[in-house]
Amino acid sequence: MFNLESPLPNTTTRHEQISRVVVTAQQMRDIEARIFAGGMPVAALMEKVAGLIARRIIELYPRSHFPCIGILVGPGHNGGDALVVARELHFQGYDIVVCCPFSKLKDLTAQNAQYVKSLGIPVYEALEPLAKCAVFVDGLFGFGLERSLASPVDRIVDQLNEWSQPVVSIDLPSGIHTDTGEVLETAVQATQTFCLGLWKIGLLQDQALDYVGQAELIDFDIPIADIQAVLESPKIQRITPQSAIATLPLKRSPVTHKYKQGHLLLICGSRRYTGGAILTGLGARASGVGMLSIAVPESIKPLLSAQLPEALIVGCPETASGAIAQLQLPEKTDLRSFDAIACGPGLTVDAKPILQEVMNSDRPLILDADGLNILAQMGTIPTLQRRQAPTVLTPHAGEFKRLFPDTVDPTSDRIAAVRAAAAQSGAVVLLKGARTAIADIDYVWINPESTPALARGGSGDVLTGLLGGLIAQATTKHIPLLEIVASAAWWHSQAGILAARDRTEMGVDAFTLTQYLISVMRSN
Numbered sequence: 095m096f097n098l099e100s101p102l103p104n105t106t107t108r109h110e111q112i113s114r115v116v117v118t119a120q121q122m123r124d125i126e127a128r129i130f131a132g133g134m135p136v137a138a139l140m141e142k143v144a145g146l147i148a149r150r151i152i153e154l155y156p157r158s159h160f161p162c163i164g165i166l167v168g169p170g171h172n173g174g175d176a177l178v179v180a181r182e183l184h185f186q187g188y189d190i191v192v193c194c195p196f197s198k199l200k201d202l203t204a205q206n207a208q209y210v211k212s213l214g215i216p217v218y219e220a221l222e223p224l225a226k227c228a229v230f231v232d233g234l235f236g237f238g239l240e241r242s243l244a245s246p247v248d249r250i251v252d253q254l255n256e257w258s259q260p261v262v263s264i265d266l267p268s269g270i271h272t273d274t275g276e277v278l279e280t281a282v283q284a285t286q287t288f289c290l291g292l293w294k295i296g297l298l299q300d301q302a303l304d305y306v307g308q309a310e311l312i313d314f315d316i317p318i319a320d321i322q323a324v325l326e327s328p329k330i331q332r333i334t335p336q337s338a339i340a341t342l343p344l345k346r347s348p349v350t351h352k353y354k355q356g357h358l359l360l361i362c363g364s365r366r367y368t369g370g371a372i373l374t375g376l377g378a379r380a381s382g383v384g385m386l387s388i389a390v391p392e393s394i395k396p397l398l399s400a401q402l403p404e405a406l407i408v409g410c411p412e413t414a415s416g417a418i419a420q421l422q423l424p425e426k427t428d429l430r431s432f433d434a435i436a437c438g439p440g441l442t443v444d445a446k447p448i449l450q451e452v453m454n455s456d457r458p459l460i461l462d463a464d465g466l467n468i469l470a471q472m473g474t475i476p477t478l479q480r481r482q483a484p485t486v487l488t489p490h491a492g493e494f495k496r497l498f499p500d501t502v503d504p505t506s507d508r509i510a511a512v513r514a515a516a517a518q519s520g521a522v523v524l525l526k527g528a529r530t531a532i533a534d535i536d537y538v539w540i541n542p543e544s545t546p547a548l549a550r551g552g553s554g555d556v557l558t559g560l561l562g563g564l565i566a567q568a569t570t571k572h573i574p575l576l577e578i579v580a581s582a583a584w585w586h587s588q589a590g591i592l593a594a595r596d597r598t599e600m601g602v603d604a605f606t607l608t609q610y611l612i613s614v615m616r617s618n
């Protein structure tokens with residue numbers, strides 16, 4: 095089990111420790127300052143970093159197929175890195191052409207520019223002379239970018255984006271805000287981004303993803319002690335396979351029985367939205383939950399029974415519109431009979447009384463879809479403040495804005511938004527998206543790997559069921575809530591990735607997704 099107190103548990107490898115860390119531009123500056131204060135020469139670090147980048151470029155773009163490389167150089171140390179890469183690739187036999195549209199460079203960058211020129215490598219202010227290059231390296235700006243790109247650099251970036259050759263961005267695609275991932279007017283659309291040293295938070299924000307391409311970390315041996323000194327109590331972490339499977343698959347005692355493996359109540363579906371209830375049930379099935387009860391409107395009970403023969407389907411009285419009118423649990427059962435309750439998919443907002451009832455229960459509660467829309471109508475914060483037990487909210491950006499209209503806009507900074515929402519509400523908030531972010535009052539976890547194949551109706555319902563089933567089991571095993579929510583998000587997206595690999599991104603409908611969930615556990 096991973097330790098939420100520290101992302102750098104000393105029981106794991108350096109690679110694992112480093113790959114969980116996420117930093118802002120300021121934190122990266124502070125970490126670098128410590129390394130330099132410790133005595134590491136700036137030029138030596140630049141040599142080391144650029145050497146690693148050059149080696150990776152040679153692997154990805156061998157000279158036999160990519161004989162000419164264009165290097166874009168900015169005024170700071172991102173440009174310095176690029177110039178050292180230029181020099182190293184030149185000595186490896188590549189034809190190098192440099193574009194540096196700046197007259198004033200930082201000292202170390204200027205020195206490297208001078209040496210590159212002395213080697214006979216052509217350096218231009220314009221981009222046009224680089225048109226025939228087979229690959230580009232973008233070293234215009236890294237985490238030092240503080241304002242929008244101005245002329246002529248903005249036009250150079252736009253021109254580069256119109257060409258079809260691959261582009262490798264050093265540290266960040268130039269033009270992307272290091273913390274929010276915002277595109278500052280214009281930005282380089284990279285094929286690959288080699289993030290240097292530690293993951294910059296902006297690379298994990300949805301709005302940057304069209305520009306980042308394939309992101310990979312170039313580890314240049316930042317001492318763990320310097321990271322820990324700056325991130326005393328690290329608040330934001332990347333989910334890694336190792337952190338996710340620390341809890342999965344959930345262990346079973348040989349003498350367990352079904353009621354010890356968690357009992358989940360799903361409350362979902364309506365006459366209008368039957369499929370959502372089925373998908374939620376199939377997501378819960380894959381979680382391995384010991385007992386599954388599903389409350390639905392009476393009229394759709396036969397459909398659910400046919401799809402989920404192992405579940406106890408509870409038919410409830412329904413409104414004229416076909417929504418659940420009231421919960422009618424079997425005799426001798428009340429909400430305390432369950433280890434967790436998940437409520438919302440396909441419910442319609444006509445099921446409002448149901449939400450009031452589950453809000454009053456003392457069981458962990460997962461709310462999704464119409465469960466969230468009803469909560470927004472009831473007043474998110476005051477309603478949640480009355481809860482006696484943990485609540486997990488799983489909104490997409492639209493639902494998030496309805497729930498938390500007065501907090502940070504998730505379209506401008508998803509990580510700040512999810513953090514603020516968790517702090518205000520006391521709930522665990524899972525903000526869905528390409529890079530799902532999950533926060534409780536203290537910590538944020540970001541799911542760094544997913545697939546757009548999941549952008550499809552019903553895939554969120556699958557997550558709700560999976561999450562509900564895992565939480566019902568985690569409750570009986572005393573696994574911390576945030577850990578299990580992060581593991582569920584990882585599991586769900588990994589199933590999407592596996593399914594897309596087998597069936598293409600077009601082939602991952604929500605039902606198919608449910609069929610891939612177990613394969614993720616088998617392959618990890």
Ligand SMILES: NC(=O)C1=CN([C@@H]2O[C@H](COP(=O)(O)OP(=O)(O)OC[C@H]3O[C@@H](n4cnc5c(N)ncnc54)[C@H](OP(=O)(O)O)[C@@H]3O)[C@@H](O)[C@H]2O)[C@@H](O)CC1
Binds near residue numbers: 137236240243
């Ligand atoms: N130190 C090392 O050895 C290591 C460094 N590393 C590398 O250093 C990078 C960070 O370097 P950095 O701090 O020099 O910042 P960087 O992003 O290159 O550019 C800032 C420069 O641009 C300017 N500027 C800003 N905005 C602008 C705009 N819109 N339009 C025009 N100009 C603008 C700003 O000047 P200003 O005018 O604001 O004074 C400043 O001069 C990092 O990403 C990584 O690649 C790592 O490899 C680790 C080892």
Ligand SMILES: Nc1ncnc2c1ncn2[C@@H]1O[C@H](COP(=O)(O)OP(=O)(O)O)[C@@H](O)[C@H]1O
Binds near residue numbers: 529
């Ligand atoms: N571009 C994307 N990349 C990766 N995952 C995505 C993307 N778009 C959506 N998803 C994931 O798909 C799911 C969609 O959920 P949701 O919007 O609730 O859909 P529905 O309500 O139709 O089930 C979420 O888990 C979300 O994180």
Ligand SMILES: [K+]
Binds near residue numbers: 234264266
């Ligand atoms: K860059």
